[in-house]
Every structure is written in C-alpha cells, then in structure tokens.
Amino acid sequence: KQEVTQIPAALSVPEGENLVLNCSFTDSAIYNLQWFRQDPGKGLTSLLLIQSSQREQTSGRLNASLDKSSGRSTLYIAASQPGDSATYLCAVRRETSGSRLTFGEGTQLTVNP
Amino acid sequence: DAMVIQNPRYQVTQFGKPVTLSCSQTLNHNVMYWYQQKSSQAPKLLFHYYDKDFNNEADTPDNFQSRRPNTSFCFLDIRSPGLGDAAMYLCATSRGRGSNQPQHFGDGTRLSIL
Numbered sequence: 408k409q410e411v412t413q414i415p416a417a418l419s420v421p422e423g424e425n426l427v428l429n430c431s432f433t434d435s436a437i438y439n440l441q442w443f444r445q446d447p448g449k450g451l452t453s454l455l456l457i458q459s460s461q462r463e464q465t466s467g468r469l470n471a472s473l474d475k476s477s478g479r480s481t482l483y484i485a486a487s488q489p490g491d492s493a494t495y496l497c498a499v500r501r502e503t504s505g506s507r508l509t510f511g512e513g514t515q516l517t518v519n520p
Numbered sequence: 521d522a523m524v525i526q527n528p529r530y531q532v533t534q535f536g537k538p539v540t541l542s543c544s545q546t547l548n549h550n551v552m553y554w555y556q557q558k559s560s561q562a563p564k565l566l567f568h569y570y571d572k573d574f575n576n577e578a579d580t581p582d583n584f585q586s587r588r589p590n591t592s593f594c595f596l597d598i599r600s601p602g603l604g605d606a607a608m609y610l611c612a613t614s615r616g617r618g619s620n621q622p623q624h625f626g627d628g629t630r631l632s633i634l
Contacts, residue, residue: 411562441622450526450610451563451625458620496562506551506570506614507577508623510562 409434409501413511420487421519428482428514430497435478438500441508442471442482445494454495455482459502487518523547524626526611532632533601541596541629543611552594553623554586555610563610569594570616598631606633 410433420426430440439458443451455464455471457480463472470483480497494515498508525544533539543552551570555563567576569588583605585597598605608628615621 439620443625448608448628448630450524450627451612453622453624456620456622506553506568506623507565508563510564512560512562 409499409509411497411499411509411511413497413514415514417515419517422487422489424487425485426487428495430480430511432478432499434501435475436502437475438502440473440480441498443496445496489518489520491518492516524611524613524624526626526629528629530630532634534634536600539598539601541609543594543626544592545613547613548591549613550616551614552588553612554596557608557610601633603633606631
C-alpha cells in the first residue's frame with residue numbers, strides 16, 4: 408500500500424526566504440508525482456507534475472525534483488512571498504492504480520511580511 | 521475562467537436527509553473524480569468515472585453514490601448523511617486514465633451536517 412508523508416506539517420518563514428518542502432513515498436513504482444496548493448476553504452490548484460522519467464520541473468519561482476528510487480520529492484520555493492502562504496500537498500500516481508492519486512497530508516506554509 | 525465548477529460552495533443538511541452535490545467541467549475530460557477531505561487530512565478518493573465506466577473505491581461506504589449523466593456533469597449523492605460525513609468534497613477531472621496529465625480540481629463543496 409502506498410503511503411505518502413510530508414514533513415514538516417507546518418512551516419513559518421520570513422518573506423524573501425528560499426525554502427524546501429519535502430514529500431516521501433513508500434512505493435517507488437509511480438507513474439507521476441504532482442504538487443498542489445490549497446488555500447483555506449478552497450480546492451486544489453495544480454502547481455507542477457513530474458513524470459516518473461523526469462528529475463525535475465520548474466515553473467516561475469517553483470522547482471520540484473523527483474528521486475524515484477529513494478521515494479522522495481522536494482518542492483523548492485525561491486524568494487517566498489506572503490501570497491505563497493497556503494497548504495502544499497504532494498500526490499503520487501502509482502503504476503498499478505489507474506488514475507488514483509495518493510495524497511500526503513500537506514505542509515501548511517506561512518510567509519510572514 | 522473556472523474549468524471545474526462545483527455547486528454549491530457550502531451545503532448544510534440535516535442528519536439522515538439525502539443531499540446531492542454537483543460538479544461540471546468545461547474541459548471535455550474523460551475522467552471525473554470525487555474526493556472527500558476532512559479537516560487537516562489528505563483528500564481521499566471515493567470513486568471515479570472513466571466516461572460512463574464507474575469505478576468505486578473498496579472502502580467507500582455504500583451511503584455514497586454517484587451519477588454521470590453526460591461528459592460535463594457528475595453528481596455525488598449521500599443517501600443518509602451522518603455526522604462523520606461532514607467534510608469538503610472535491611471534484612476533479614483528467615484527460616484520460618492512461619494519460620500523464622494532471623488532475624484539475626474544483627473549489628470544493630463544504631458539507632455540514634446538523
């Protein structure tokens with residue numbers, strides 16, 4: 408059974424700091440890994456998707472890496488801003504689970520002005 | 521422009537009173553999903569449709585049903601809501617089951633049970 412863990416559960420940083428969020432998964436037979444952002448009381452916004460054959464993906468100030476063999480992914484946020492405050496979730500799609508995503512519980516990020 | 525639209529955003533129902541949540545999409549995606557997310561927890565997949573093919577998760581309670589009358593719409597029916605069913609319900613779509621495309625989510629419906 409695939410398990411996804413995100414550490415830390417909460418993180419508070421001053422504005423302008425670069426930061427890294429971590430995601431680990433127990434079954435390395437994944438099809439892809441997706442990072443989402445969730446604002447309070449809202450749905451999920453897809454940030455980055457990394458296919459199993461890729462090592463990283465970049466979008467603006469965000470960079471996600473994937474080390475499939477060790478079961479780890481990181482989301483790097485450069486020059487953080489108060490508007491980045493949200494919960495960040497990672498989710499993996501296993502090769503054998505069809506479309507099903509298995510989510511971590513998220514890291515709640517607060518960027519202080 | 522919203523591509524996955526969930527109505528209503530907030531729903532209050534009474535214990536045991538049936539409730540229906542709706543989801544529509546403008547993406548023309550084949551696959552539609554329903555997730556349940558309780559406070560500070562990970563979203564949990566309830567079921568998904570690949571076109572008209574319904575796929576139920578093994579641990580989804582029988583109390584939860586779904587309908588997909590056409591490509592654009594999908595409904596979640598809770599036949600007899602209990603207090604433990606209070607949660608955010610998220611609808612998502614993707615282009616295809618074999619496709620390496622991201623899932624797109626709506627803003628969710630927050631369900632409260634009185």
